[in-house]
Amino acid sequence: MRTLIFFIFIFTFNVGSAQTQSNNVITTDIENFWNAYDQIKSTKDSVKKFEILNSVFISRGTPGLKALMAARSYTDKSFIDAIEKYPMYWKSIRRDMFKAKNYSAEIADNIGKLKIIYPALKPAKIYFTVGAFRSGGTTLDSLVLIGSEIAMADKNAYTKEFEATNPSLASYLKTRPINSLVFTNVHEYVHTQQKTTIAQNLLGQCVLEGVAEFIAEQATGKPSNLPALAYGNANKKHVAEIFASQMLNTSSGFWLYSNADNEFKIRDLGYYVGYAICKGNYNNASDKMKSIKEMIELDYNNRDSLLFFAERSGYFEESVTELAKKYEISRPMVTGIAQLKGTKLNVSTKILTINFSEAMDTRFRNFELGPLGAEGVLKIKKMLGFSDDGRTLSFEVDLDKNKHYQLIVGDGFRNLKGISLKPYLIDFTTEI
Numbered sequence: 001m002r003t004l005i006f007f008i009f010i011f012t013f014n015v016g017s018a019q020t021q022s023n024n025v026i027t028t029d030i031e032n033f034w035n036a037y038d039q040i041k042s043t044k045d046s047v048k049k050f051e052i053l054n055s056v057f058i059s060r061g062t063p064g065l066k067a068l069m070a071a072r073s074y075t076d077k078s079f080i081d082a083i084e085k086y087p088m089y090w091k092s093i094r095r096d097m098f099k100a101k102n103y104s105a106e107i108a109d110n111i112g113k114l115k116i117i118y119p120a121l122k123p124a125k126i127y128f129t130v131g132a133f134r135s136g137g138t139t140l141d142s143l144v145l146i147g148s149e150i151a152m153a154d155k156n157a158y159t160k161e162f163e164a165t166n167p168s169l170a171s172y173l174k175t176r177p178i179n180s181l182v183f184t185n186v187h188e189y190v191h192t193q194q195k196t197t198i199a200q201n202l203l204g205q206c207v208l209e210g211v212a213e214f215i216a217e218q219a220t221g222k223p224s225n226l227p228a229l230a231y232g233n234a235n236k237k238h239v240a241e242i243f244a245s246q247m248l249n250t251s252s253g254f255w256l257y258s259n260a261d262n263e264f265k266i267r268d269l270g271y272y273v274g275y276a277i278c279k280g281n282y283n284n285a286s287d288k289m290k291s292i293k294e295m296i297e298l299d300y301n302n303r304d305s306l307l308f309f310a311e312r313s314g315y316f317e318e319s320v321t322e323l324a325k326k327y328e329i330s331r332p333m334v335t336g337i338a339q340l341k342g343t344k345l346n347v348s349t350k351i352l353t354i355n356f357s358e359a360m361d362t363r364f365r366n367f368e369l370g371p372l373g374a375e376g377v378l379k380i381k382k383m384l385g386f387s388d389d390g391r392t393l394s395f396e397v398d399l400d401k402n403k404h405y406q407l408i409v410g411d412g413f414r415n416l417k418g419i420s421l422k423p424y425l426i427d428f429t430t431e432i
Contacts (some may be wrong), residue, residue, distance in 0.1 A: 025104040029129040064127020067140040082132040090159035093130035100128040114219040116387040126191040139191040168259040187216040204300040210274020232272030280313030332415040334424035359390035370406025
């Protein structure tokens with residue numbers, strides 16, 4: 001009798017937990033969007049279209065819609081443009097977007113599985129909302145934000161309208177992302193448990209994403225279908241070698257969230273690197289649940305903790321500490337400013353030229369405020385551009401007398417191997 005009571009208690013607890021999680025899956029933005037869509041398509045008055053969108057969709061939006069708009073910088077114009085540009089796609093995706101409610105129970109069940117392997121799981125709400133084709137899934141604080149117009153695409157999706165303007169999105173939509181919808185939700189849910197979703201360097205950001213991808217596999221029992229994982233496993237040595245040369249860059253380059261051309265001809269390889277590092281740690285751990293806890297709770301912006309985690313995985317053939325030293329040594333530098341021989345500069349100077357230690361990738365540049373802040377910023381009047389050999393960059397300035405100027409040549413500059421520049425402070429005072 002006691003056994004029966006215990007079984008009933010456990011069954012009731014599990015059902016109650018699943019129902020609670022199902023209640024945390026919110027889909028009302030989808031209904032509101034399509035109500036607005038039908039009304040917008042019924043009028044040719046452009047002003048009226050914006051009024052309808054704001055009154056029927058945006059103003060009635062869930063906290064998830066507001067968060068997605070903030071995270072992806074959506075405006076009402078973003079939505080109107082998307083509606084107007086892709087009529088055939090919207091028609092093809094409509095029925096599938098309304099299937100969101102059907103996935104609530106399965107998502108809840110898999111979040112329950114996640115809690116089994118990570119008992120410290122904190123509650124989070126999942127919003128099936130609607131965007132304008134900039135994200136199929138992201139997070140903000142404790143909110144999972146699903147861009148249903150991307151994430152719910154099935155075999156019926158009409159992608160030809162994207163092929164000229166956004167071919168990478170067209171290719172992704174053809175993979176039928178709806179088939180990975182539950183997995184995607186678990187991946188994003190893991191992000192709500194991490195200390196941050198923004199790491200300070202490439203290695204940290206890749207591990208952050210790799211943790212979510214690896215743990216989603218462990219929770220759901222289903223393998224990731226990212227093409228980058230299959231490619232990375234087949235080309236581990238070469239991928240690891242190139243990644244190691246850039247791993248402490250502050251920008252993610254082509255490794256994450258980018259369709260930029262690269263020698264591998266495949267996007268999102270950073271997911272593979274982070275995943276492989278996590279898998280190595282997990283396989284080497286005697287206590288698997290402790291390993292999962294460490295992954296999720298890792299401080300991705302603590303350099304020592306991050307390097308130790310990468311080292312322990314065994315992913316790299318060389319010591320990660322040594323790789324980090326090699327990275328610093330390999331970084332390009334500013335060797336000086338051609339017109340500046342000390343700390344004083346003639347006020348009549350009209351052009352400044354930055355000299356680099358090696359050829360730079362002319363597609364990338366960035367400048368930042370120096371310690372003096374906006375008060376002492378050296379303003380660039382006109383960018384003249386790189387020299388043919390990529391070793392110098394010139395720009396026009398307009399200087400005032402007897403003023404202290406500063407400008408940081410930032411690490412957004414990269415050499416031809418994609419390695420970030422060591423930041424350099426331009427610091428001088430104009431002569432009276």
